[in-house]
Amino acid sequence: MMNDHIRFDADQDALLLLDQRYLPLREEWFACRNTDDVIYALQTMVVRGAPAIGVTAAFGCYLASREVRGKTDWRIALKELLELIRTARPTAVNLRWAVERMEALWRANEVVELDHLASLWLDEAKRMQLEDEAINRAMGRHGAELLSDGDRVMTHCNAGALATAGFGTAVGVIYAAVEQGKRISVVANETRPFLQGARLTAYELHRSGVEVTVACDNATGLLMKKGLVDKVVVGADRIAANGDVANKIGTYSVALLAKAHGVPFYVAAPMSTFDLDCPDGAHIPIEERPAREVTHPTGESQITPLGVQVYNFAFDVTPAELVAGIVTEKGVLRPPYTEAIQRMFGK
Numbered sequence: 001m002m003n004d005h006i007r008f009d010a011d012q013d014a015l016l017l018l019d020q021r022y023l024p025l026r027e028e029w030f031a032c033r034n035t036d037d038v039i040y041a042l043q044t045m046v047v048r049g050a051p052a053i054g055v056t057a058a059f060g061c062y063l064a065s066r067e068v069r070g071k072t073d074w075r076i077a078l079k080e081l082l083e084l085i086r087t088a089r090p091t092a093v094n095l096r097w098a099v100e101r102m103e104a105l106w107r108a109n110e111v112v113e114l115d116h117l118a119s120l121w122l123d124e125a126k127r128m129q130l131e132d133e134a135i136n137r138a139m140g141r142h143g144a145e146l147l148s149d150g151d152r153v154m155t156h157c158n159a160g161a162l163a164t165a166g167f168g169t170a171v172g173v174i175y176a177a178v179e180q181g182k183r184i185s186v187v188a189n190e191t192r193p194f195l196q197g198a199r200l201t202a203y204e205l206h207r208s209g210v211e212v213t214v215a216c217d218n219a220t221g222l223l224m225k226k227g228l229v230d231k232v233v234v235g236a237d238r239i240a241a242n243g244d245v246a247n248k249i250g251t252y253s254v255a256l257l258a259k260a261h262g263v264p265f266y267v268a269a270p271m272s273t274f275d276l277d278c279p280d281g282a283h284i285p286i287e288e289r290p291a292r293e294v295t296h297p298t299g300e301s302q303i304t305p306l307g308v309q310v311y312n313f314a315f316d317v318t319p320a321e322l323v324a325g326i327v328t329e330k331g332v333l334r335p336p337y338t339e340a341i342q343r344m345f346g347k
């Protein structure tokens with residue numbers, strides 16, 4: 001499975017991103033050479049997926065440190081650039097977590113010169129990238145125990161290798177189950193309007209030899225009623241202290257239908273996706289994205305009459321009571337989640 005879609009190129013001193021806007025039709029690379037490039041890549045979803053945008057933000061902090069070279073007030077300028085990176089997208093907490101991790105390293109080495117700080121940050125970003133794949137593999141092993149041989153597993157959006165530094169979270173659970181010899185087939189919801197499922201999940205599963213069937217988002221109820229879905233595993237962008245889960249728009253509907261049909265609904269997410277400062281899902285900021293993503297799904301022709309309003313909420317919140325278990329690198333959390341999350345963080 002993929003783990004080379006985020007590459008730091010030392011010769012170019014640039015971060016190279018496999019441009020997920022054009023997959024699966026063509027593989028193009030987008031080069032980030034400064035903070036503007038990183039923010040553009042995050043906001044236009046050249047790179048997307050909570051852990052992937054966290055790793056990208058970490059390399060973005062390094063690029064920001066290169067950008068302020070020669071400035072007498074480089075510390076002020078650098079803090080301003082980091083704030084722009086931190087706020088590039090509002091929902092996935094991994095973005096904030098990654099920037100705060102780099103800021104903590106800076107505070108611990110506040111006497112160093114800018115070039116030394118840049119070197120520390122580059123090493124930390126590379127470390128974060130390697131850590132993320134290892135965390136996902138650990139999460140996959142825990143989550144694979146929840147899947148049985150022959151399961152048909154639905155997933156929503158893309159929580160695979162492309163949404164992380166490698167291996168994936170929800171799709172990583174599927175990869176791990178397949179590695180254990182379990183025959184798993186996947187129902188990948190297309191996930192309008194950006195089509196992460198139809199374009200990205202199907203792309204990476206098909207390349208990995210895992211059986212995958214793409215389904216329209218509005219088919220979930222019928223598929224479950226027909227008994228074509230045994231389990232659901234999705235990713236997350238932010239998990240509140242009480243276990244409420246923000247994830248791609250449509251996840252809440254899948255969870256409600258899973259409840260109605262007795263299908264276990266699981267979430268897979270690393271500890272970096274939990275926000276203990278956020279008491280519940282009502283406090284999670286929900287990103288609203290450009291209407292053009294809805295009106296021009298292929299980027300070409302308009303499918304909606306000019307002047308018609310569009311809703312394009314990019315995420316929704318699934319209440320904790322609809323979640324059968326939260327798979328993390330430390331194991332599977334079970335309700336009551338407030339206490340389980342506190343224990344996992346040693347609080």
Ligand SMILES: CSC[C@H]1O[C@H](OP(=O)(O)O)[C@H](O)[C@@H]1O
Nearest residue numbers: 048049050157159163235247248
């Ligand atoms: C492994 S996190 C993946 C998570 O991120 C996606 O959102 P986006 O594609 O907008 O970055 C989606 O919510 C996935 O579940």
